Amino acid sequence: MNRAWHLRIRKTHRYLGLFIGIQFLLWTLGGLYFSWSNLDDIHGDHLKRPATTFPASLSLVSPSVSLRALQQKGVDSVLNIALIDVLNQPLYQLNYRMQHGKGHAMIHVQLADATTGQLRGELTQAEAMALAKQRFAGPSTVEQVEYLTSTNGHHEYREKPLPAYAVTFKQPAHATVYIAAQLGTVQSVRTDPWRVFDLFWMLHTMDYEGRDDINNGLLRAFSVLGLLTISSGFALYFVSSPGLRRRAKSGGKPVRLTS
Template sequence: MNRTWHLRIRKTHRYLGVFIGIQFLLWTVGGLYFSWSNLDDIHGDHLKRPAVGLSASMSLVSPSVPLRSLQQKGVDSILNIALIEVLNQPIYQLNYRMQHGNGHAMAQVQLADAATGQLRGELTQAEATALARQRFAGPSTVERVEYLTSTNGHHEYREKPLPAYAITFRQPAHATVYVAAQLGTVQSVRTDPWRIFDLLWMLHTMDYEGRDDINNGLLRAFSILGLLTITSGFALYFVSSPQLRRKKVNRPKPITLQS
């Protein structure tokens, strides 16, 4: 191979290495963190207490009682009914679809006291904080409480039911328990290790908007550039290898027989 091609391969490999080297480093750091982390700990499962069960002898009214109240509001389509426990009290979680004037139907949730059948509003801040303390396995010192009505693609509570209360505890690792106000349930626990994981995952997937799109164009482009970088490195090794050049120089010349 002539010197021109040798220099072209070397220059291509050098420029590709500088351009994509930072992303290679981020991929490596992210991969190390992912492989050395326990996903159950990252998800905060070790900080969740199981839900308290309800007594089988508890007296409950029929779900038809709160359903009649919903019918008076114009609701005619029930999706499902669930019995949940909120602060040791039985609560019906009524999921229904409400038709609007523009022809669209929106899924909504209504809570009702399962002991009386009376409809009730969403959880108050005091109830959500008490529920978070009940379900949180760490110390119960609350640092702050926020009421969320909207989140963006970078929020740690993205794409989950709103409105919600974010109850942050001082220890461990600034754990935040998210309670869906209208559902009456704990949705997730987020800690500093999860936040690091989330940041590295965004850098790993190169999805800087929602984090979970592994088919985005930027990731595909860098994957191709990475393949070219590796390929040019192999090519550079072969064209600059002293052993290969020595073999080429020492290759015996063909003997020409003269008549």
């Protein structure tokens, strides 16, 4: 192979390595963080106490009482009914679908007192704070409380039920407990290790809008460029190896070196 081809391959490998080297470094750092992390700890499972259970002897009214009250609000169909605990009080969680403009249907949730059947509103801030403290396994010192009505693709509470309360504790690792106000349930716990994980995951997938699209064009392009970089590295090794070049010149026959 002539010197011009040799230099062309070397230059291609050098510039490809320079262009995608930073992304390769980010992929490697992310892989190290993922492989050395405990996913249960990352997800905050160790900071959530299990939900309270009810005795089988608990006296409740029939859900039909709440359904009749819901029907008076114009609801004609229910998806499901769940019994949940909110601060040691049994509540019915009524999930229903309502038609909106142009035939568009949306799913809504209505809470009801399971001992009386009376409908009630979403959780108040005081109830959300108390529930967060009840379900949180760490120290109960609250740093701040935020009421969320919207999030974006970069928010750590993305694609989850809104509105929601974000109750942040000072320790450990600025843990934030997210509680869906209308559902009356804890949705997730986010800590600093999760936020680092989420950042590396975004850099790993190269989805800088929503994190989870692993079929985006940018990731595909860099994957192809990575393959070209590796291929040019093998080609550079071949054209730079004296032994391989001597074998190529001799037609593949061993070359005997004499002193």
